[in-house]
Amino acid sequence: MTPATPASLQLPTILVQASAKGQVLYCQEGLSFWGGVDANSGVIIDVHHPHYGTSIAGRVLLMPTSRGSCSGSGVLLQLARNGNAPAVLVFRETEDILTLGSMIASQLFDQPIAVVRLPPTEFKALSTALNASVSGNSLTFDDQHIALTPLSVDKIHLTDSDRSMLQGHEGAPLKVAMEVLCLMAAAQNAHRLIDVSRAHIDGCILTHDANLDFAEMMANMGAKTRIPTTINAISVDRENWQAQGVSVDFGNKASRLADAYVKMGALPTFTCAPYLLEEPPCKGELIGWSESNAVIFANSVLGARTVKHPDYLDLFIAMTGRAPKTGVYLDENRVAQREIHVTLCDDFDDALWPMLGWLAGIKSPSKIPIITGLEAAHISQDDLKALCAAFGTTSAAPMLHVAGHTPEGRASTLSTIDCVGINSSDLCQVWRKFNAAGTQVDVIAIGSPHASLTECRTLANLLEGHRCHTLTATIVTIGRDVLSQAEADGTLTTLTKAGVQVIPDVCWCSITEPVFPPSAKTLMTNSGKYSHYAAGLTGRGVRFGSLAECALAARNGFTLDKLPQWLSCKAQRQH
Numbered sequence: 001m002t003p004a005t006p007a008s009l010q011l012p013t014i015l016v017q018a019s020a021k022g023q024v025l026y027c028q029e030g031l032s033f034w035g036g037v038d039a040n041s042g043v044i045i046d047v048h049h050p051h052y053g054t055s056i057a058g059r060v061l062l063m064p065t066s067r068g069s070c071s072g073s074g075v076l077l078q079l080a081r082n083g084n085a086p087a088v089l090v091f092r093e094t095e096d097i098l099t100l101g102s103m104i105a106s107q108l109f110d111q112p113i114a115v116v117r118l119p120p121t122e123f124k125a126l127s128t129a130l131n132a133s134v135s136g137n138s139l140t141f142d143d144q145h146i147a148l149t150p151l152s153v154d155k156i157h158l159t160d161s162d163r164s165m166l167q168g169h170e171g172a173p174l175k176v177a178m179e180v181l182c183l184m185a186a187a188q189n190a191h192r193l194i195d196v197s198r199a200h201i202d203g204c205i206l207t208h209d210a211n212l213d214f215a216e217m218m219a220n221m222g223a224k225t226r227i228p229t230t231i232n233a234i235s236v237d238r239e240n241w242q243a244q245g246v247s248v249d250f251g252n253k254a255s256r257l258a259d260a261y262v263k264m265g266a267l268p269t270f271t272c273a274p275y276l277l278e279e280p281p282c283k284g285e286l287i288g289w290s291e292s293n294a295v296i297f298a299n300s301v302l303g304a305r306t307v308k309h310p311d312y313l314d315l316f317i318a319m320t321g322r323a324p325k326t327g328v329y330l331d332e333n334r335v336a337q338r339e340i341h342v343t344l345c346d347d348f349d350d351a352l353w354p355m356l357g358w359l360a361g362i363k364s365p366s367k368i369p370i371i372t373g374l375e376a377a378h379i380s381q382d383d384l385k386a387l388c389a390a391f392g393t394t395s396a397a398p399m400l401h402v403a404g405h406t407p408e409g410r411a412s413t414l415s416t417i418d419c420v421g422i423n424s425s426d427l428c429q430v431w432r433k434f435n436a437a438g439t440q441v442d443v444i445a446i447g448s449p450h451a452s453l454t455e456c457r458t459l460a461n462l463l464e465g466h467r468c469h470t471l472t473a474t475i476v477t478i479g480r481d482v483l484s485q486a487e488a489d490g491t492l493t494t495l496t497k498a499g500v501q502v503i504p505d506v507c508w509c510s511i512t513e514p515v516f517p518p519s520a521k522t523l524m525t526n527s528g529k530y531s532h533y534a535a536g537l538t539g540r541g542v543r544f545g546s547l548a549e550c551a552l553a554a555r556n557g558f559t560l561d562k563l564p565q566w567l568s569c570k571a572q573r574q575h
Contacts, residue, residue, distance in 0.1 A: 017106075020113075024132055024141070031046065040078070069097075074311045077210040093117075102114075173221045198287050200288075201229060206257050223319055224264055234506060270505040288317035296400065341421050342421075358391070368401070369397070431563060434542065435543050441472055444468075445530055446547070462547070462548055523541070
């Protein structure tokens with residue numbers, strides 16, 4: 001059952017104040033700013049989005065809510081600083097990522113972007129307007145003037161320690177952190193903060209200067225983490241980028257960004273899959289993670305609890321050990337709100353899970369789904385990793401359930417929620433969408449999110465005794481811990497002998513030329529997440545397939561332009 005909407009969320013509210021006006025751009029489908037919007041121009045680069053190619057700069061941008069990467073807050077900050085941000089952001093549902101980005105732009109850089117949340121009736125009315133403006137606590141469009149309620153932190157219950165930080169008694173960095181945490185708590189209708197046991201930093205990728213400027217500003221202020229804190233993948237192989245042809249300017253900036261977080265007390269884990277580290281969070285543990293795939297995996301597969309915290313807020317949580325008590329920290333907000341029933345035969349391969357995750361997000365763009373119909377299937381941790389990562393590209397929900405496989409995947413409430421279906425025909429459409437490029441493959445991209453040890457072993461077995469094609473670069477991105485394990489058990493040696501380049505620290509979603517081969521025209525990946533983002537991030541054609549199909553393409557230099565046998569047979573049967 002969907003939790004009731006608090007009365008405060010039904011009021012027209014201004015979450016970040018600024019005076020602005022512009023033409024209305026209504027997006028019925030949510031948008032991930034990271035990987036979906038060019039951080040310099042403000043043009044939508046997500047090739048799967050209906051408004052691909054449209055500029056959001058200076059527009060009054062309406063969306064039900066955002067979706068995708070937690071790094072969208074950093075993209076918005078960059079846009080605010082270069083003058084290409086939307087004039088106003090308007091949401092119908094709760095939204096954290098872009099709201100936090102505007103708060104940071106206002107609090108630390110004096111460049112606020114107005115953020116408004118409207119109830120459905122007012123949102124629908126604004127969606128048909130040509131122009132709109134915000135001034136003070138008023139929204140104006142056509143002949144309507146809507147009074148906006150400002151955020152108030154007065155109702156948030158704070159401990160003595162919280163108040164001490166908020167009043168500046170423990171230094172300027174903690175004062176800033178607690179001010180923003182309280183504002184976000186008010187925006188989320190939270191009435192108190194909770195203790196979290198660990199944090200994960202996502203804003204450490206050098207896709208623009210805003211991330212570096214924020215991190216160094218906080219580090220120079222003397223900010224320090226107070227709970228165990230890991231760091232996401234960064235933009236370079238931290239120890240080896242000089243030998244990889246990376247420009248000195250980019251390499252130094254990326255290293256400075258990583259080093260700023262280490263200086264503040266974070267561990268140099270440099271992985272987008274922190275759940276693969278030793279001692280991952282346990283069921284019921286309250287944590288403060290950013291990075292969308294990690295959040296969804298932690299909630300869904302591990303049964304830990306974390307909101308999908310935006311970039312920058314992740315640091316403030318690490319500094320204070322506190323987070324707003326809201327969202328999926330609460331039992332009632334973790335229940336399934338939509339059933340997705342999957343109808344398949346039993347002979348699928350690992351390509352199913354990225355496509356299924358991507359489709360599940362399309363079918364449930366903001367509600368937590370429970371996937372049924374796969375109760376008898378064998379599903380590995382790697383399958384769930386791929387499912388969760390792809391789901392996070394198309395849904396704003398922070399978790400999903402898989403009946404019979406995830407800790408909270410109970411089917412007891414199914415009679416009270418709506419149900420949608422996914423069958424092989426749906427998967428065929430996704431496969432074709434993911435395979436719009438030609439069949440010659442120049443790059444094999446494995447490790448988005450970072451590859452696990454079992455994935456590395458499987459790829460090594462597929463390539464053992466073979467060599468990768470001389471014109472096809474085969475690259476695996478990986479975390480440092482998994483790299484050490486692969487080196488210890490001989491997996492790394494097998495991969496290297498086959499011509500595979502294994503790169504730690506950096507991930508495909510942050511990889512840049514020349515580590516990404518500049519002459520490449522088409523890449524192939526087994527990742528639904530990277531299949532979604534790669535065209536916009538790299539400008540290259542994209543092919544998708546199972547890990548075995550990627551290995552075969554690595555050896556041959558090309559792939560076949562036809563449906564996998566298992567999917568082709570099923571689609572024919574259903575017709």
